[in-house]
Amino acid sequence: MSSDAVARWASGEAASTPDFEDYVTTRQDVLVRTACLVVRDWAEAQDAVQDALVSLWPRWHVIPAERLDAYVHRTVVNACLMRLRGRRRLSPVAEPTSLPQATTATDPAEQWVLADQAWRLCGELPPVQRAAVVLRFYRDLSFAEVAAALDCPEATARSHVHRAIAALRKRYEEDRDA
Secondary structure, eight states: OOHHHHHHHHTTOOOSOOOHHHHHHHHHHHHHHHHHHHHSOHHHHHHHHHHHHHHHGGGGGGSOGGGHHHHHHHHHHHHHHHHHHHOOSOOOOOOOTTSOOOOOSSSHHHHHHHHHHHHHHHHTSOHHHHHHHIIIIISOOOHHHHHHHHTSOHHHHHHHHHHHHHHHHHHHHHHHHO
16 A cells, blocks of 8 residues: 555545555654654654554554554554653653744744743653643644543543643743742
8 A cells, every 4th residue: 555545544535454564654753753752752752663563563454444543643652651661760851853843932042942841841741641742732633532542531531631731831830930
């Protein structure tokens, strides 16, 4: 199946599961960027995505086509969480230099400060909440899709996002007041 076929499948035009290699070629960058936001390290993200794809390969043909993206996202997030659980202590992380910058501020220096602050604050979130925020706001998934990716009920996914936003808001206000 070509990358055009993967695009047709992603838009809902094709009913069959795309070829594994075509899917990986088309979606690998998005999966690695998503994983990077969860684990906060580019090399760890690449390893987590590779681990996830290796585990998906043997059962690729039995994954339902209509749930493929959710299934892949769930596998990638699980691989990220396993890597985070494997860490016994906090360690410094590299800056996300290859990720696109937000364009809400007009001054580039202000954009950098806001992006740096958001990156730092997200790093303080528990891994599951961070994964929920990344899937909801960076990947722009619905709560139902976030729930499918995290393998939890939709209400739990909403709760993870709500608690993460509340924690981010509280820390942001504390930093601003300090």
